[in-house]
Amino acid sequence: MVVGDLAQEVDVLVIGAGPGGYVAAIRAAQLGRKVTIVEKDSLGGVCLNRGCIPSKAIISAAERFREIREADEMGIEIAGDVKVNMPNLMKWKNSVVKKLTGGVKSLLKGNKVEIISGEAFFNGPDSVRVVSDNSSQTYKFNDVIIATGSRPVELKSLPFDGKRILSSTEALALEEAPNRLVIVGGGYIGLELGTAYAKLGADVTILEGTKTLLPGTAPALTKMVSRKLKKLGVKVVTEAMVLGGENKGNEVEVRAAINGEEKTFAADYCLVVIGRKPNTDELGLEYADIEVDERGFIKIDDRCRANVEHIYAIGDCAGGALLAHKASYEAKVAAEAIAGLSSVIDYRAMPFVIFSDPEIAYTGLSEAEAKEQGYTPVVSRFAFQANGRALSLNRTDGFVQVVADSQTKQVLGIQIVGPEASTLIGEAVLAVEMGANAEDIAMTIHAHPALPETIMEAAEGVLGRAIHMVNR
Structure with missing residues (x-):
């Protein structure tokens, strides 16, 4: 002092x-x-x-x-x-x-x-x-x-300069839409911003060091997103190890090793999002x-x-x-x-949301996680293609998946990829948090036509009494 x-x-x-x-x-x-x-x-x-x-x-x-x-x-x-x-x-x-x-x-x-x-x-x-x-x-x-x-997190071989080599902070303040954008990192931040700038007209390339986009996210969920990225013209290069890069004044060049071969990617800007x-x-x-x-x-x-x-x-x-x-x-x-209360943290029903296209959201256990924890899970999946509201919105990519215990039908987890997944996950989180079973959701009257019906339909599928899809 x-x-x-x-x-x-x-x-x-x-x-x-x-x-x-x-x-x-x-x-x-x-x-x-x-x-x-x-x-x-x-x-x-x-x-x-x-x-x-x-x-x-x-x-x-x-x-x-x-x-x-x-x-x-x-x-x-x-x-x-x-x-x-x-x-x-x-x-x-x-x-x-x-x-x-x-x-x-x-x-x-x-x-x-x-x-x-x-x-x-x-x-x-x-x-x-x-x-x-x-x-x-x-x-x-x-x-x-x-x-x-x-x-x-900054890459030593590709440090931020705030001009051509950007962190997410600078990427959110661009005064011009880039014609070409290279993104280092295929996690949720890179994917969200890459999708947005692609829709604004940029030619986007995503370089991801692992084998897949969104590492740690279930492949069934990312498959729909990868398909949409391709439709948007976004080029995704996986197992790309970035070696370095340089601000050339009016553009940036990024070097990466891909399948043992060094390649160079030129762009107006390079966004580096490899973690925090x-x-x-x-x-x-x-x-x-x-x-x-x-x-x-x-x-x-x-x-x-x-x-x-x-x-x-x-x-x-x-x-x-x-x-x-x-x-x-x-x-x-x-x-x-x-303040002396007995509150403790419990992450069992934590929602995870990715604002990709289509959106991804999930909570609770996946099928694989449920098996790892000793459950015998039953899984029911309902496609947005069979939902009237999704059709009227012209946004039918994706599905809702309910994972439940085969004996008690308790809802263990819900995964969503599709329109308004970030909103729909609220009902899913409540179901997991309160220990609801599939019948609690299935017997809840859902407004029609509306996107939340997909959760009800998937829950009915767990019980083997789905109306708008064939029960398996």
Whole structure:
């Protein structure tokens, strides 16, 4: 502590104001704690400012553009050329972000959470120093929740330059639609942005180091997406080991080894999305004796507590699935644990969503996972091609699959690839969370014609009494 620096005492300190941090602050305040939140950048964190929200805005605009261009399939004739004004698209995207971040600020103030701008560094097990542009202050806390998130992993052979070699942050702020785009990494971020820019007119090439797109996602789900990418003209190169690249001024060149042969890919921009790493390396965690794993993620227990009793960690910096809604969920658990409640984390019904085309969403156990855990699963799949609403939307690719225990018919997991999968997964998560069986879903009256009927039909298939498909 610097001589003359009188530490200010606070009750609960939250470091980071993303979807984990601001939710933790609000929940702790609701439970009667006096809360102070520290954010070095913008309220809302990466998700609201440079991730989930801006990417979905661009994805939605790209899909709208594609629908207009293909409207003749539904008898709608468009006179003249349909064009994309990228500066205006980005202006609209930024307005969406501004509304949400403004909402976060209002919520924090409405819950009497003190907001401090600056970067926090631990200087002891119960204190941090917050540094801003022109000042610094030490804060002594009773409890702290670390919610510092993550950042893109950089390839040493292809470092970000923010001009031609981009991270997802720069890719979400382009003022021009690229004619050619090379994406290094075929995970969900690369796939989502690659699909969006392909719909906006870019010639997209995805270089993925493993054998398949979306590593870790069931092949049955990714098959539909791969088919659509081909239709969009996106070139996917798997088992491509990137060797390096160079900004040539007006373009970028990327070198990759494919089947033992070196190939060069030229493009206007190269987007590198090979993963994310936790923002824990510059927090001074060692001064508070906080343990991290070999990758830098803070180790936590089932109450989000680190190895130091009054220190908690949530969201990306605590590892596991790097999902905004997981961070928000853990935020509530941590805040409630601090307040003395018996809350613990349970990821059994965690939703996973990929905003590809068609969308992918799943929760609970897959068929293979169910078998690994000792179940004898029964699987029922219902195609969107047999759903009236999907046909009327002209979006019939994909299916809903229900995995249930063959004896009790308890729903173990649901996988969806198709239109509005990100919305449909809500019913699936509720079913898995509440321990519903297939009959609970099948006997629930679903509106017609509507996409959720597909979940009901798949559940009926588990029971062997499906109406709109042949029972097996």
